[in-house]
Amino acid sequence: MTPALSLLGKRRFLPLFATQFLGAFNDNLYKSAMVILVTYAVFNDPTKEATFNAVAGGLFILPFFLFSALAGQLADSMDKARIVRFVKTAEIVIMIGGAAGIVLHNIPLMLAALFAMGIHSSFFGPIKYAVLPQHLKKDEVLGGTGLVEAGTYGAILLGTIAGGLLGRNYGEIAAAGVLIVAVIGRIVGGMVPPAPPEADAPPLKMDWHIIRASIRLVNATLHIPRLFLAIAAISFFWAMGAILAAQFPPLVKNVLRADEQVATLFLAIFSIGVAVGSVLINRLLAGRVLAKYSPASAIAMGLFVLHLYWNCLGWPVNGGELMDLNTFVRIGQAEWIMFDLFGVAVSGGMFVVPLYAFLTTTVPKSETARTVAANNIVNSGGMVLAALLLTGLVQVGVSVEGTLLMVSVASIGAAWIAWKLHQACD
Secondary structure, three states: OHHHHHHHHOOOOHHHHHHHHHHHHHHHHHHHHHHHHHHHHHOOOHHHHHHHHHHHHHHHHHHHHHHHHHHHHHHHHOOHHHHHHHHHHHHHHHHHHHHHHHHHOOHHHHHHHHHHHHHHHHHHHHHHHHHHHHHOOHHHHHHHHHHHHHHHHHHHHHHHHHHHHHHOOOHHHHHHHHHHHHHHHHHHHOOOOOOOOOOOOOOOOOOOOHHHHHHHHHHHHHOOHHHHHHHHHHHHHHHHHHHHHHHHHHHHHHHOOEOHHHHHHHHHHHHHHHHHHHHHHHHHHOOOOOOOOHHHHHHHHHHHHHHHHHHHHOOOOOOOOOEOHHHHHOOHHHHHHHHHHHHHHHHHHHHHHHHHHHHHHOOOHHHHHHHHHHHHHHHHHHHHHHHHHHHHHHHOOOOHHHHHHHHHHHHHHHHHHHHHHHHHHO
16 A cells, blocks of 8 residues: 555645545544434434434435436536535535524524535535546546545544544534634645646536436436446445435444443444455555456455344343443443444445546546436435435334345345446456
């Protein structure tokens, strides 16, 4: 990883890395504070809590489905650094509303801010990957992608911990924090070097019709077999991840009977694991963009989820007060649950990082942002469907443990698609 880590000392990479890091930190500081606040201080009903988490996940992802086509067109038709400055300014405005929602315990306002942050992220998403092949050498792209993913999940870890610790009792501090980080993110975002459209690329005519533009973009991308397979595999990953992330707080509170400290620990373990997997796969592939390890990583992810399901079924029944962190870790079975979470996350990082690098290195640089945008549309569609499916399953009485079993089975599909990509392209 030494060559990749050296990128952190270069202006062509560090400002983008820091901007993405701060954005991911702020997203998760806000989301974690909101979820912990609602789960532990507003609602006191398992069905309402699980439904809220599923709805919140769907609201954050829906803008990726609606606006990614516009985001991809804009990123390929104008200076990406200019778009970074605009979206980071918008983040400050959005977080004013989000902070007010936290302080007032106003659920509609919190959800509206979450939806707006989804719009913000849908416009930034194509840029963070599309800039890499412009600013980095070809043999640096996988390492740069791995660093962005590792940094993102490190930021998720820190933001999740901060939001989890502050959400229930210190909402005012969380509200001030999201505003401060948004301002710092705008300052750092202004340092991203220019990334104008490719000089030899034909002029791009914008299509502002959201539905038509999305359909055209997805059709133009998915008719290419290698891109179809990569995007389908990534979409499977994020659909499974959406269900897992939405179920963590209800799993901790209503199945394991533990408090918000343990919920924060779970999200932290998951974030560390994905960061480790992102770094490890770059080491194994030695900078080459290949999908050879992705099928095995998907199978491993499913097996870890299956073992987590088994451990949750056999968890000692505790009908009293919610356990704190110290009580939870003293239970012997807790070590296996934490091990399973870490294994799921490491396998997930190893699965998805090469696929993102594949998207950005197998198309012309003038089309990179639109390719990433098409991927985001399909990914978000899968995640929204997963959130709707999860909401419906919760309403008809499917347990949290049952949803884990579903995710385990779904990993077989992700492994099969990744194997087809490996056969076709590696």
